[in-house]
Amino acid sequence: xxxxxxxxxxxxxxxxxxxxxxxxxxxxxxxxxxxxxxxxxxxxxxxxxxxxxxxxxxxxxxxxxxxxxxxxxxxxxxxxxxxxxxxxxxxxxxxxxxxxxxxxxxxxxxxxxxxxxxxxxxxxxxxxxxxxxxxxxxxxxxxxxxxxxxxxxxxxxxxxxxxxxxxxxxxxxxxxxxxxxxxxxxxxxxxxxxxxxxxxxxxxxxxxxxxxxxxxxxxxxxxxxxxxxxxxxxxxxxxxxxxxxx
Amino acid sequence: xxxxxxxxxxxxxxxxxxxxxxxxxxxxxxxxxxxxxxxxxxxxxxxxxxxxxxxxxxxxxxxxxxxxxxxxxxxxxxxxxxxxxxxxxxxxxxxxxxxxxxxxxxxxxxxxxxxxxxxxxxxxxxxxxxxxxxxxxxxxxxxxxxxxxxxxxxxxxxxxxxxxxxxxxxxxxxxxxxxxxxxxxxxxxxxxxxxxxxxxxxxxxxxxxxxxxxxxxxxxxxxxxxxxxxxxxxxxxxxxxxxxxx
Numbered sequence: 001x002x003x004x005x006x007x008x009x010x011x012x013x014x015x016x017x018x019x020x021x022x023x024x025x026x027x028x029x030x031x032x033x034x035x036x037x038x039x040x041x042x043x044x045x046x047x048x049x050x051x052x053x054x055x056x057x058x059x060x061x062x063x064x065x066x067x068x069x070x071x072x073x074x075x076x077x078x079x080x081x082x083x084x085x086x087x088x089x090x091x092x093x094x095x096x097x098x099x100x101x102x103x104x105x106x107x108x109x110x111x112x113x114x115x116x117x118x119x120x121x122x123x124x125x126x127x128x129x130x131x132x133x134x135x136x137x138x139x140x141x142x143x144x145x146x147x148x149x150x151x152x153x154x155x156x157x158x159x160x161x162x163x164x165x166x167x168x169x170x171x172x173x174x175x176x177x178x179x180x181x182x183x184x185x186x187x188x189x190x191x192x193x194x195x196x197x198x199x200x201x202x203x204x205x206x207x208x209x210x211x212x213x214x215x216x217x218x219x220x221x222x223x224x225x226x227x228x229x230x231x232x233x234x235x236x237x238x239x240x241x242x243x244x245x246x
Numbered sequence: 247x248x249x250x251x252x253x254x255x256x257x258x259x260x261x262x263x264x265x266x267x268x269x270x271x272x273x274x275x276x277x278x279x280x281x282x283x284x285x286x287x288x289x290x291x292x293x294x295x296x297x298x299x300x301x302x303x304x305x306x307x308x309x310x311x312x313x314x315x316x317x318x319x320x321x322x323x324x325x326x327x328x329x330x331x332x333x334x335x336x337x338x339x340x341x342x343x344x345x346x347x348x349x350x351x352x353x354x355x356x357x358x359x360x361x362x363x364x365x366x367x368x369x370x371x372x373x374x375x376x377x378x379x380x381x382x383x384x385x386x387x388x389x390x391x392x393x394x395x396x397x398x399x400x401x402x403x404x405x406x407x408x409x410x411x412x413x414x415x416x417x418x419x420x421x422x423x424x425x426x427x428x429x430x431x432x433x434x435x436x437x438x439x440x441x442x443x444x445x446x447x448x449x450x451x452x453x454x455x456x457x458x459x460x461x462x463x464x465x466x467x468x469x470x471x472x473x474x475x476x477x478x479x480x481x482x483x484x485x486x487x488x489x490x491x492x
Contacts, residue, residue, distance in 0.1 A: 004275040009280060034253070045425075099477045102351075
């Protein structure tokens with residue numbers, strides 16, 4: 001519980017390696033996560049090589065953690081291994097479809113979160129890179145991912161060299177619904193986001209970006225419609241190329 | 247670490263409620279999970295009502311946990327709340343696309359796994375229901391999910407009334423790749439799946455289903471091509487209906 005409550009993303013790491021023994025212990029614990037039908041349709045790529053990390057860096061928009069963290073873990077939806085097992089056991093795999101992609105992506109994400117908690121429990125720091133699905137095509141090339149494999153998320157991991165403050169969260173009533181979904185009226189939305197909007201750092205963001213509201217920082221600067229549409233198209237192409245949609 | 251290593255899916259629950267206080271504590275801890283841009287684009291529906299649980303049961307192919315667990319948690323990708331906040335702050339949301347759906351689904355899954363670990367840490371038992379993405383359309387109707395909201399996974403939660411054995415996992419070298427992806431040859435696949443195939447319960451599955459191999463139990467009985475294709479089509483329709491693909 002303490003590990004969960006103490007989580008903060010760590011973006012600065014000490015110049016110190018993670019031993020293979022510790023890494024394996026963490027991954028073993030991570031793999032105890034629930035998995036659909038116990039198929040374990042995921043793979044984890046552990047990259048420590050400087051040259052490969054430097055190739056990965058631009059696919060994550062050069063966020064510095066890729067090259068400064070000792071280990072970069074790329075969590076992939078993976079039906080390649082399972083399909084091979086089926087084929088060589090006279091069974092015809094039926095997993096070249098979107099449902100199977102989502103099943104494997106879910107598997108990969110549950111194991112990713114478990115690995116992160118195991119790592120944090122051992123005193124390591126982690127940071128998720130949501131950029132993985134933006135440039136999945138390039139990551140596929142760099143990491144030699146075969147058909148049936150799609151990178152879903154990336155986690156950098158290392159010994160923490162910073163102690164950032166906890167980030168804010170919406171109040172519980174904003175995200176938890178009783179029995180069925182309770183939609184939000186205008187007042188409820190104002191109330192839910194009031195604390196976030198009042199944070200000094202967020203007010204600063206609004207000023208720095210010359211915007212009227214924090215919401216505009218998200219829509220006009222951080223997560224823009226045109227970018228989302230461009231990367232959506234690319235992601236669809238990846239799913240086609242890797243054999244999950246036709 | 248112990249909590250992670252001790253995980254087993256719990257399908258039988260005591261006839262004992264989970265207090266709101268305990269549930270809130272668990273969800274609060276769960277919400278410390280990483281979230282893209284700290285947007286928290288997810289919602290959690292907590293269903294305890296007998297009538298609603300009975301409506302949900304068939305959408306999960308009548309797995310008994312839905313009605314026997316005191317709490318059913320449906321984890322949803324949710325851009326509805328965020329979009330409303332943007333719109334009423336003079337910001338134009340650009341999140342009606344596939345990338346945004348995946349971003350929200352990732353958020354929902356990381357929080358789901360965190361909630362599960364928090365629950366297990368408190369002595370509760372959990373079971374994931376992968377069926378959520380099969381019948382998302384019906385779950386949307388039952389839980390009144392508005393546009394921008396898609397159920398991704400469901401977790402039943404309650405006080406354990408069984409102590410099942412740990413399930414098997416593939417050896418570490420099967421799922422962990424060093425530097426880049428190492429594809430599998432025939433011998434490697436045989437070796438990876440040997441332990442699973444040799445398990446008494448799996449041998450029994452093969453006999454009971456009158457199949458030649460364990461792989462055939464998966465392809466011909468448990469996760470069939472025609473079902474996967476049918477539910478893929480339905481899931482695409484859901485993404486269209488909820489405004490994530492056009």
